[in-house]
Amino acid sequence: MSESDTKRPAAEVYKRLLGYTRQHWGLGLLAVFGMVIEGAAAGAFTWLMEPMINGTFVAQDAAVMRWVPLAIIALFLVRGVAGFIVDVGMARIGGSVVFQLRSEVLAKYQELPLSSFDREPVAMMVQRLSYTADQVARASADALKIIITDVFTLIALLIVMLYASATLTLTILIVTPVIAGIISVVGKRYRRLNHKVQDATSGLAHSAEQSLHNVEAVKIYAGGAMEVERFVAHAKSSERLNRKIIATQATSSALVQIMAACALGALVWFAGRMAVGSGLDAGKFVSLMTSMMAMLPSLKRLTNVQSQLQRGVAAGDSLFAVLDAESEPAAGTSPVDARQDLVLExxxxxxxxxxxxxLDGVDLRIPAGKTTALVGRSGSGKTTLARLLPRFYSPQSGEIRLGALPIESIALAELRRHIAVVSQNVLLFDDTVANNIAYGSLQGASRADIEAAAAAANALEFIRELPQGFDTPIGDRGNRLSGGQRQRLAIARAILKNAPILILDEATSALDSESERLIQDALDRILKDRTAIVIAHRLSTIEHADQVVVMDRGRVQETGNHAELLAAQGAYAHLHKLQFRDE
Ligand SMILES: Nc1ncnc2c1ncn2[C@@H]1O[C@H](COP(=O)(O)OP(=O)(O)O)[C@@H](O)[C@H]1O
Ligand SMILES: [Mg+2]
Incomplete structure (x- = not known):
């Protein structure tokens, strides 16, 4: 699901985008009506040229001299009002489309499986929500406005021209297919380029974001120059593409104008001949000339709107790719009894x-109400195993069951309701301490419960020292807290959830031995009557686990309790010896 995964035909994308304007059909109709009026007003104005020239200057008719100026003023009044309705109406509809798309895409992001997040950088996702959604608005509002107004303007002007002189008008029409051909060729190239520009722009954001997020590493390893180089490469290719787009755009405008100039030359040539023989008078000729001149801006806008629409389609396409991506399968059995063994087969x-x-063929029984510790080298698959239990990912083969039920058959929300996780990398939300502990479904928790959970996680002391205690904002991703403080908040959150299944993935790794010991007592109490999966680096913290599982290269190497495994003199005993020596 990358930006280049865009195969929907343009017509389908337009149609789908139009679907988002459906709820505003009344306003839309009014706006379209305004556009038609604008087009008709343009035609009416050039038509007025005939009575103006013939009546005012040639015949010097007093009546015409009175009404023509009034008609001009009235015409522009009507046109002004129509223009206002169009602009305001379309802006509102466009804004609403952006709003709907943004909400839908963000909601969809919540439903996507974690694997989508491995494939697409977050910068790209954010880009879709901001820049891409805006591009779509321009397609469904500005471009539509230009198309309808200018097409009606062209029709009105054409009628005026035919009325003035059919022969001359038909001569001009011969040029039209040529212009249309050029427009289509240029449009195709434009669409291709635009896809690339979007990719390049998000690549740009991604590259910048990486170095800015990782600023400490960049500084200490003197990666600055390399990061700049990488960014400059992105920026260069983006700039090159932009130049190509401008060139394409400029070429198309110039070509269309040259065509129009040829038509104008032919017109003047023919008109000269006709004025001698047939009844082409000065008024009709000026009316026809002004109509033709008035067509040029409309034609120019229409050739450029093509590119604008293409940009919108490319943007809409990339949003629809997200919306059409497969969500996590969420349906299934509910309610379930979570106090049963977890079995991996x-x-x-x-x-x-x-x-x-x-994970390369894991068979394991995680007994209900007991503590199972996962140990093993880093990269051996401990975190991965823990991620499969709340179905963050699904195994390619084999089965995980809760009691007799395969977890795939349990409603996703129900399954996750029963599981609390403290993950290895704790990321917090840009909110207060209290709201970070009572997050999501825990939102309604009382202050007393929050404080009790914080106390159990040994977090009360440092929270009390914060300037506003529990109501202190902790900054973007919790960057105003230390790693250990963040971990304690995550533990408090898990304690507050009070779920029957608890997963602690190196949950105390960022704590000093002193704080760890303090929490350990609290954790031991909480783990007591729960199904707990504890991943630990420090073996001293899992000595009392009911079952210790040693993982190696995605497989279970050994299982047993601490004493049994020590006696077996295997991998666990070896790990233990190494750590014991260190301490
Ligand atoms: N999001 C991911 N995408 C791709 N590979 C991953 C991802 N997370 C972990 N891995 C790989 O899976 C293997 C197991 O990792 P992990 O379960 O995190 O090990 P452990 O927790 O035991 O240190 C490692 O080889 C790691 O590189
Ligand atoms: Mg891990």
């Missing part, structure tokens, strides 16, 4: 088809 999983197996 022949579970194999890899993050992508071209990646090695992260």
């Amino acid at each position: 022949g579970v194999r999983f890899r993050y992508a088809d071209d990646k090695p197996w992260a």
